[in-house]
Amino acid sequence: MTKPLPIAIGHSACPHDCPSTCALDVELLDGGRVGRLRGAAGNDYTAGVICAKVARYAERIHHANRLLKPLQRVGEKGAGEWREIGWDDALDLIAEAFVTAESRHGSEAVWPYNYAGTMGLVQRDGIHRLRHAKRYSNQFDSICTNMAWGGWFAGAGAMRGADPREIQKSDCVVIWGTNAVATQVNVMTHAAKARKERGATIVAIDIYDNATMKQADLALKLRPGTDAALACALMHIAFRDNTADRDYLARYTDDPAGLEAHLTARSPDWAAAITGLTAESIEAFAALIGQTPRSFFRLGYGFTRQRNGALAMHAALSVPAVYGHWRYEGGGAFHSNSDIFGLNRAKIMGTADRDPAIRHLDQSRIGAVLTGDRGALSNGPPVAAMLIQNTNPVNVCPEQRLVRQGFARTDLFVAVHEQFMTDTAKLADLVIPATMFLEHDDIYRGGGQNHIVLGPKLVDPPATVRTNHFVVEELAKRLGVADRPGFGLTARQLIDDLLKASGAPGGYDALKTGRWIDKQPDFETAHFLTGFGWPDGKFRFKPDWRGAMAPNRPPQSLGLQGPVDALPVFPDHVALIEEADAAHPYRLATSPARQFLNSTFAETEGSRQREGGPELLIHPDDAGREDLADGVLVAIGNQRGSVRLTLKVSDAVKPGVLVHEGLWANSDFVDGEGINTLTGADPVVPFGGAAFHDNRVWLRG
Ligand SMILES: Nc1nc2c(c(=O)[nH]1)N[C@H]1C(S)=C(S)[C@@H](COP(=O)(O)OP(=O)(O)OC[C@H]3O[C@@H](n4cnc5c(=O)[nH]c(N)nc54)[C@H](O)[C@@H]3O)O[C@H]1N2
Ligand SMILES: Nc1nc2c(c(=O)[nH]1)N[C@H]1C(S)=C(S)[C@@H](COP(=O)(O)OP(=O)(O)OC[C@H]3O[C@@H](n4cnc5c(=O)[nH]c(N)nc54)[C@H](O)[C@@H]3O)O[C@H]1N2
Numbered sequence: 001m002t003k004p005l006p007i008a009i010g011h012s013a014c015p016h017d018c019p020s021t022c023a024l025d026v027e028l029l030d031g032g033r034v035g036r037l038r039g040a041a042g043n044d045y046t047a048g049v050i051c052a053k054v055a056r057y058a059e060r061i062h063h064a065n066r067l068l069k070p071l072q073r074v075g076e077k078g079a080g081e082w083r084e085i086g087w088d089d090a091l092d093l094i095a096e097a098f099v100t101a102e103s104r105h106g107s108e109a110v111w112p113y114n115y116a117g118t119m120g121l122v123q124r125d126g127i128h129r130l131r132h133a134k135r136y137s138n139q140f141d142s143i144c145t146n147m148a149w150g151g152w153f154a155g156a157g158a159m160r161g162a163d164p165r166e167i168q169k170s171d172c173v174v175i176w177g178t179n180a181v182a183t184q185v186n187v188m189t190h191a192a193k194a195r196k197e198r199g200a201t202i203v204a205i206d207i208y209d210n211a212t213m214k215q216a217d218l219a220l221k222l223r224p225g226t227d228a229a230l231a232c233a234l235m236h237i238a239f240r241d242n243t244a245d246r247d248y249l250a251r252y253t254d255d256p257a258g259l260e261a262h263l264t265a266r267s268p269d270w271a272a273a274i275t276g277l278t279a280e281s282i283e284a285f286a287a288l289i290g291q292t293p294r295s296f297f298r299l300g301y302g303f304t305r306q307r308n309g310a311l312a313m314h315a316a317l318s319v320p321a322v323y324g325h326w327r328y329e330g331g332g333a334f335h336s337n338s339d340i341f342g343l344n345r346a347k348i349m350g351t352a353d354r355d356p357a358i359r360h361l362d363q364s365r366i367g368a369v370l371t372g373d374r375g376a377l378s379n380g381p382p383v384a385a386m387l388i389q390n391t392n393p394v395n396v397c398p399e400q401r402l403v404r405q406g407f408a409r410t411d412l413f414v415a416v417h418e419q420f421m422t423d424t425a426k427l428a429d430l431v432i433p434a435t436m437f438l439e440h441d442d443i444y445r446g447g448g449q450n451h452i453v454l455g456p457k458l459v460d461p462p463a464t465v466r467t468n469h470f471v472v473e474e475l476a477k478r479l480g481v482a483d484r485p486g487f488g489l490t491a492r493q494l495i496d497d498l499l500k501a502s503g504a505p506g507g508y509d510a511l512k513t514g515r516w517i518d519k520q521p522d523f524e525t526a527h528f529l530t531g532f533g534w535p536d537g538k539f540r541f542k543p544d545w546r547g548a549m550a551p552n553r554p555p556q557s558l559g560l561q562g563p564v565d566a567l568p569v570f571p572d573h574v575a576l577i578e579e580a581d582a583a584h585p586y587r588l589a590t591s592p593a594r595q596f597l598n599s600t601f602a603e604t605e606g607s608r609q610r611e612g613g614p615e616l617l618i619h620p621d622d623a624g625r626e627d628l629a630d631g632v633l634v635a636i637g638n639q640r641g642s643v644r645l646t647l648k649v650s651d652a653v654k655p656g657v658l659v660h661e662g663l664w665a666n667s668d669f670v671d672g673e674g675i676n677t678l679t680g681a682d683p684v685v686p687f688g689g690a691a692f693h694d695n696r697v698w699l700r701g
């Protein structure tokens with residue numbers, strides 16, 4: 001059979017929860033089908049490159065297992081027995097369940113639950129409009145960014161940094177705690193260019209030899225949860241060897257003398273004992289960044305998913321401030337640009353109806369919430385009804401056994417709006433089918449880059465599938481709030497309105513022509529040479545963890561959490577992690593799989609085949625001592641539960657460390673329990689969040 005030729009190329013943006021937010025060119029084929037997806041060559045961040053899993057999107061959008069009809073549960077919860085119903089009946093059922101829950105327990109008994117399955121501002125955030133208009137419970141978004149953002153903000157006072165495209169102009173690219181090859185491929189595009197054109201050195205810092213470590217010139221493989229110790233030693237050496245930029249420190253930082261005194265005892269030997277790195281490799285790394293003004297620190301999320309992760313981010317961010325790398329183009333640091341976009345989302349989110357007195361429930365603690373934990377419920381009413389969009393909590397949330405227990409409650413109504421029969425959809429009372437990004441209008445902004453990108457509807461959805469926007473609007477009509485601000489508009493009107501309210505007077509049409517808008521601030525601003533985000537303009541080596549930053553930032557809406565007494569004054573290694581002990585001799589990280597995106601793509605054959613199956617990486621010495629061979633089925637467990645998966649012996653991991661790459665569907669594990677059976681939901685200090693890579697476990701053959 002010959003391959004059909006594209007009849008047109010459509011323009012879009014990748015909607016997935018990935019820092020890259022790639023601008024896309026999409027082959028449109030005859031009969032409403034899509035072909036290959038490619039990165040837009042004209043977008044200077046995407047630079048023509050996207051990941052393989054999205055290039056193969058045709059496989060996902062035209063998948064035989066896509067949900068096409070609303071399904072009502074007929075058997076027991078989770079029994080897999082459904083009957084097809086019409087859309088009107090499905091929407092009536094949700095509305096009735098919400099009204100019943102509200103009449104019994106008050107409006108906070110309804111919990112609309114969503115995350116970033118699509119990052120589109122209309123299709124992702126519209127659910128908040130319904131939430132606020134109806135005074136339903138809020139969601140505290142804790143599952144992903146809290147530690148990283150909290151740690152960065154504590155130092156810099158703003159969520160932005162050096163232009164990510166400047167990596168091309170760097171002489172040393174430090175890729176710290178992010179598996180960029182897998183999780184945000186464009187970082188590697190720019191780093192590889194710097195290496196080729198300028199001879200830049202690529203440094204990677206991770207806990208195992210992932211694909212990024214394998215591409216690095218210097219790969220530092222440290223013990224999980226010890227990054228702050230490495231950062232402290234790098235800064236100790238800078239003061240010791242006079243590679244610290246004392247002029248920069250005096251002008252731009254809060255207490256360099258205090259920091260220098262504090263670091264006296266943080267020697268390379270001290271850090272070597274904690275990190276498991278050699279003192280020589282720490283010295284070599286410090287010498288490299290000490291003689292390379294254009295050192296660019298690309299700080300990721302991975303190393304912050306530890307119980308001391310916010311502190312680790314702050315410590316790592318302190319390094320370029322000590323060396324003064326911020327002064328130079330191609331130097332400094334970057335994590336996220338979320339502060340640069342200046343989009344006024346009030347209408348989409350229904351902010352006018354928001355009541356600050358309504359409680360926030362912690363997304364990561366959904367298990368505790370649904371099983372009636374008083375604290376998790378803020379001493380309020382139980383959750384009795386939910387609409388879930390863009391997320392798969394029964395797979396992705398920690399404390400999975402508790403989560404399942406919650407979903408099994410017969411007095412809880414759950415509607416799941418989904419593209420596939422996910423682990424969460426399987427436990428629902430009602431499943432309604434959702435469009436995919438090429439089938440609806442939306443607008444995207446890149447956390448890991450600098451563009452706002454349009455993703456207009458390019459193909460018709462299957463006739464019986466509906467957008468998130470449609471569901472929100474239809475429920476608003478049935479629940480009597482369709483007249484509230486922000487309702488009654490099309491997705492396209494909301495995009496147009498958003499742009500016009502945010503300093504882009506050309507609105508939708510201009511963006512359709514231009515495809516994207518570059519929001520990168522100028523060099524001086526981006527490098528904080530006009531001052532950091534705090535009132536005195538100084539970088540904070542001594543963060544005010546308990547102070548003003550916490551309540552002002554929406555992600556920290558539950559205030560200070562975790563063991564706040566352990567917060568150090570200056571950057572430091574704080575032993576808050578789940579250290580291995582006699583009963584649990586291994587440390588387990590649950591790192592991302594290259595061909596999946598969280599639990600998305602675990603349904604497509606192209607990704608599944610390339611990933612193989614749920615595996616556990618173990619060092620040959622550990623496997624030898626346990627007398628376990630490659631390929632055997634093993635059990636790992638802790639106080640939260642246990643799972644079984646296949647052993648893969650590899651010196652990619654350090655002795656004592658286990659790595660599982662996921663997220664596989666729970667049903668892909670022999671016992672039907674996924675990896676998050678082992679992860680904890682206890683909030684990470686100081687702003688909450690889940691420490692997915694910080695677990696102690698036992699192992700049995
Ligand atoms: N292919 C793919 N891409 C993705 C995702 C995916 O699941 N798969 N997820 C998307 C999402 S939602 C996000 S938030 C981003 C996250 O992307 P990243 O910033 O890359 O963060 P993580 O994926 O959590 O982990 C990155 C790396 O951190 C390592 N790590 C774990 N603990 C430590 C530690 O203590 N120190 C150090 N130095 N490293 C450690 C892990 O082993 C892993 O290799 O990626 C997005 N892109
Ligand atoms: N063990 C472990 N667990 C983790 C992590 C880890 O590193 N290790 N990472 C964590 C992180 S960083 C994150 S961000 C979370 C993410 O967890 P989730 O937010 O649950 O992300 P996904 O697993 O990608 O699931 C998104 C779902 O949204 C659906 N979807 C996509 N687009 C649309 C749409 O337009 N409409 C509707 N209705 N649905 C849509 C997809 O089909 C998919 O099932 O997982 C966390 N869980």
Ligand code: SF4
Pocket residue numbers: 014015016018019020021022050051052054055183184185186597
């Ligand atoms: S790299 Fe990230 S943003 Fe780009 S296509 Fe892949 S998943 Fe989407």
Ligand SMILES: [Mo]
Pocket residue numbers: 017143144145
């Ligand atoms: Mo995430």
